[in-house]
Amino acid sequence: MSSVGILGGTGPAGQGVAIRLASAGYDVVLGSRDANRAVTVAAELAPRGAGTVTGADNEGAAQCDLVVVATPWDSAVATVSALKNVLDGKIVISMVNALTREGRELVPLYPPRGSMAAQIAHALPSATVVGAFHHLPASEMVNLDSELDADVVIFGDDAEARESVAHLVEAMPGLHAVVAGTMSLASAIEAFTAVCISINIRHKAHSYVKLAGLSH
Numbered sequence: 001m002s003s004v005g006i007l008g009g010t011g012p013a014g015q016g017v018a019i020r021l022a023s024a025g026y027d028v029v030l031g032s033r034d035a036n037r038a039v040t041v042a043a044e045l046a047p048r049g050a051g052t053v054t055g056a057d058n059e060g061a062a063q064c065d066l067v068v069v070a071t072p073w074d075s076a077v078a079t080v081s082a083l084k085n086v087l088d089g090k091i092v093i094s095m096v097n098a099l100t101r102e103g104r105e106l107v108p109l110y111p112p113r114g115s116m117a118a119q120i121a122h123a124l125p126s127a128t129v130v131g132a133f134h135h136l137p138a139s140e141m142v143n144l145d146s147e148l149d150a151d152v153v154i155f156g157d158d159a160e161a162r163e164s165v166a167h168l169v170e171a172m173p174g175l176h177a178v179v180a181g182t183m184s185l186a187s188a189i190e191a192f193t194a195v196c197i198s199i200n201i202r203h204k205a206h207s208y209v210k211l212a213g214l215s216h
């Protein structure tokens with residue numbers, strides 16, 4: 001697997017994942033509803049490594065070997081559903097968090113199937129959905145000069161797909177893969193993002209998850 005497409009890749013989250021994937025040697029396609037916007041955003045990213053970042057529409061991004069969903073939560077299902085035929089048979093990573101802001105806090109929303117990863121899996125029955133990247137602040141991801149040393153919590157029901165995503169994450173500078181388990185953990189993992197962001201708002205920080213006691 002050498003190419004990774006990112007649906008909604010023009011946002012801060014998609015850009016942060018893209019620059020670190022390209023720095024790890026992957027060829028990344030930022031997807032957008034507007035291919036021209038994706039081309040412009042991709043041209044502004046400067047990965048340090050053998051990989052590339054280019055831009056396309058979301059369908060172009062979906063044609064890559066592996067695909068990341070990085071749209072807002074309330075457009076994720078519609079976006080992947082429109083690309084179902086292209087995504088069939090692929091590993092699809094969801095980094096989508098369903099959150100809403102209440103004052104100085106983010107609070108989790110619970111979709112009917114409990115998590116956005118489960119919603120996306122339901123919309124893509126012939127793809128293999130894996131959750132990853134939920135807790136990473138985009139500002140740190142996009143800045144390759146940051147001291148980022150974060151754990152990426154990975155979950156999904158297909159063990160082989162989880163390991164493929166863990167392999168990808170381990171190659172990305174500043175990130176370590178931590179496989180947590182199955183899709184049954186999705187709602188807790190996604191909801192914890194609300195805690196992470198609320199801490200960052202309260203403490204005016206860009207903190208991230210780093211689990212103690214694991215040997216990498």
Ligand SMILES: NC(=O)c1ccc[n+]([C@@H]2O[C@H](COP(=O)([O-])OP(=O)(O)OC[C@H]3O[C@@H](n4cnc5c(N)ncnc54)[C@H](OP(=O)(O)O)[C@@H]3O)[C@@H](O)[C@H]2O)c1
Pocket residue numbers: 007008009010011012013014031032033034037038069070071072073075079095096097098133134135136137138139
């Ligand atoms: N920001 C973070 O630090 C962070 C970290 C971890 C996970 N996440 C998750 O990653 C996802 C993206 O976060 P973000 O901050 O990058 O979000 P964002 O900037 O609001 O959206 C990302 C992209 O999605 C596309 N988009 C917006 N509205 C859309 C719609 N109605 N239909 C289809 N596409 C639409 C836009 O691209 P085009 O206009 O080019 O199509 C936009 O650039 C979210 O689910 C978030 O919870 C974010």
